[in-house]
Amino acid sequence: MAAAIEVKGLTKTFGGGRKALDGVDLTIQRGEMVALIGASGSGKSTLMRHIGGLVAGDRKSASSGSITVHGRKVQASGKMGSDIRDIRGGIGFVFQQFGLVNRMSVLTNTLAGALGRLPAWRTLFKLFPQEDRDLALVSLQRVGVADWAFERAGDLSGGQQQRVAIARALVQKAPVLMADEPIASLDPASSQNVMEILQRVNAEDGITVVVTLHQVDYAVKYCPRTVALRSGKVVYDGPSAALTPQLLAELYAGDKEAAAALWGTSLEQNADSLEHKLATGLS
Amino acid sequence: MSAPSTIVMSPELMERAQAEARKRLFSYIGWAALVGLLILSYGGAGIDFGKLWANRDNIATLGWDFIPENAGRFMQRTPWAFYIGEMWETIQIAIWGTVLAVIFAVPFGLMCSSNVAPWWIVQPTRRVMDSLRAINEIVFALLFVVAVGLGPFAGTLALFVHTTGILAKLFSEAVEAIDHRPVEGIRATGASSLEEIVYGVIPQVMPLWVSFALYRFESNVRSAAVLGIVGAGGIGMVLHEELRAFNYPTAAAIMVIIIVAVSLLDMLSARLRKFAS
Numbered sequence: 246m247a248a249a250i251e252v253k254g255l256t257k258t259f260g261g262g263r264k265a266l267d268g269v270d271l272t273i274q275r276g277e278m279v280a281l282i283g284a285s286g287s288g289k290s291t292l293m294r295h296i297g298g299l300v301a302g303d304r305k306s307a308s309s310g311s312i313t314v315h316g317r318k319v320q321a322s323g324k325m326g327s328d329i330r331d332i333r334g335g336i337g338f339v340f341q342q343f344g345l346v347n348r349m350s351v352l353t354n355t356l357a358g359a360l361g362r363l364p365a366w367r368t369l370f371k372l373f374p375q376e377d378r379d380l381a382l383v384s385l386q387r388v389g390v391a392d393w394a395f396e397r398a399g400d401l402s403g404g405q406q407q408r409v410a411i412a413r414a415l416v417q418k419a420p421v422l423m424a425d426e427p428i429a430s431l432d433p434a435s436s437q438n439v440m441e442i443l444q445r446v447n448a449e450d451g452i453t454v455v456v457t458l459h460q461v462d463y464a465v466k467y468c469p470r471t472v473a474l475r476s477g478k479v480v481y482d483g484p485s486a487a488l489t490p491q492l493l494a495e496l497y498a499g500d501k502e503a504a505a506a507l508w509g510t511s512l513e514q515n516a517d518s519l520e521h522k523l524a525t526g527l528s
Numbered sequence: 529m530s531a532p533s534t535i536v537m538s539p540e541l542m543e544r545a546q547a548e549a550r551k552r553l554f555s556y557i558g559w560a561a562l563v564g565l566l567i568l569s570y571g572g573a574g575i576d577f578g579k580l581w582a583n584r585d586n587i588a589t590l591g592w593d594f595i596p597e598n599a600g601r602f603m604q605r606t607p608w609a610f611y612i613g614e615m616w617e618t619i620q621i622a623i624w625g626t627v628l629a630v631i632f633a634v635p636f637g638l639m640c641s642s643n644v645a646p647w648w649i650v651q652p653t654r655r656v657m658d659s660l661r662a663i664n665e666i667v668f669a670l671l672f673v674v675a676v677g678l679g680p681f682a683g684t685l686a687l688f689v690h691t692t693g694i695l696a697k698l699f700s701e702a703v704e705a706i707d708h709r710p711v712e713g714i715r716a717t718g719a720s721s722l723e724e725i726v727y728g729v730i731p732q733v734m735p736l737w738v739s740f741a742l743y744r745f746e747s748n749v750r751s752a753a754v755l756g757i758v759g760a761g762g763i764g765m766v767l768h769e770e771l772r773a774f775n776y777p778t779a780a781a782i783m784v785i786i787i788v789a790v791s792l793l794d795m796l797s798a799r800l801r802k803f804a805s
Contacts, residue, residue: 333715337716361717362718
């Protein structure tokens with residue numbers, strides 16, 4: 246059985262020759278829940294967008310890598326797979342800024358998850374089959390926002406919008422869910438709620454979840470495995486529990502600020518100042 | 529602790545001051561060019577305010593001509609129902625001219641949007657829309673009168689073609705200003721390009737599009753009232769006939785109908801636009 250996600254030698258160069266991804270190798274098995282951490286600019290969002298089939302890797306260089314999801318080619322050598330839309334349908338994607346259409350109802354936003362598998366004559370006139378409507382409502386119920394199904398998405402709070410985005414991914418029936426900074430714009434309570442929902446989706450539906458975080462504490466709490474990126478390279482891939490301030494300081498040697506920021510504060514009761522964190526091991 | 533006797537400007541500040549001076553010079557040149565253009569075109573526009581004074585008696589007579597001698601008899605004799613019917617025809621021309629234009633401006637507007645269509649579609653479509661806008665609806669009406677004959681259909685076609693050019697541009701400007709993140713959210717579900725537009729783009733631009741369409745409807749009612757002058761139907765046709773026959777009181781009555789109808793529709797449309805956004 247093919248792995249859920251397989252990234253081989255992926256490189257992405259942006260304008261100015263800066264390498265956002267530098268020969269990334271990563272294999273994620275089905276049913277895993279993996280955190281992808283790194284300071285801003287480390288390439289974690291870029292990697293997610295490549296796996297989701299939203300961006301293509303380098304074309305010129307011979308070693309620009311390949312990505313497969315459930316054995317199907319997302320892209321290879323900077324070229325998208327020929328049936329990329331169909332493949333995207335099999336990958337749920339949750340964005341930091343939710344990616345919802347504010348002026349559409351919550352229900353229609355959720356139903357958009359079914360676009361990939363429905364014929365155009367249905368979708369262009371918004372004639373969704375009853376079973377998809379039911380699935381959308383059930384999904385909204387699972388993430389706890391069914392009461393808002395007929396409100397405009399833009400009227401919901403950030404945390405509620407992010408849950409709608411997860412419901413949309415559930416309607417997609419995708420076996421893989423990529424959540425790119427899903428909690429970066431949320432308050433701590435909403436953040437925990439969204440992480441718990443992702444954890445439940447992973448446990449109950451067996452959906453493979455990859456979530457980028459910019460703070461280690463959430464990774465430790467919710468994800469058994471963490472992959473850490475630095476300057477487009479994988480610098481750590483192992484159990485989240487093994488991540489300590491000391492290890493972070495090692496991984497991000499020469500970048501004390503990045504290490505301190507990654508260690509985070511929101512789940513730590515008594516370590517809420519940068520000075521304290523530095524004193525406890527990042528110095 | 530003595531203050532420096534002379535203050536020396538830093539090189540950066542000096543450079544900025546010089547740039548500022550250059551900018552000021554350019555703005556003087558711009559104003560001078562504008563004044564020159566106005567003087568140059570004074571003769572071409574045939575401006576002679578003295579004529580207004582010299583012809584003051586004629587103008588006064590013309591003004592008085594608009595007022596009927598016997599108001600009571602005039603009110604009775606004027607075929608109000610007929611004129612209101614003609615005004616209604618004018619409004620119908622504007623309605624259909626605008627609706628057809630909206631239907632065509634949606635695809636053309638999307639084809640003019642650089643964030644939706646590739647450049648080799650955007651550029652040619654934009655040029656075609658530019659030419660539809662460049663030619664006045666009166667000119668189109670003259671052409672359509674020849675093509676489909678005198679009457680309201682020629683007027684409807686003229687408004688339709690000209691308004692398509694205007695709305696396509698306005699629609700595409702709205703599309704180019706959208707938030708791309710919801711569109712990406714739709715794309716990530718495996719949607720097709722058409723579905724990205726229907727679910728990601730259209731809901732975002734809808735209030736603006738409705739507002740633009742209503743605004744164009746207002747202007748089209750005004751334009752349709754004039755189209756009759758070239759034989760393209762509506763109240764303009766009647767107005768033109770009365771003016772040519774020197775029936776100034778009747779012409780005044782028609783103009784009052786136009787003013788009332790246009791003002792009412794403007795108010796209604798303004799209400800609707802507020803409601804849409």
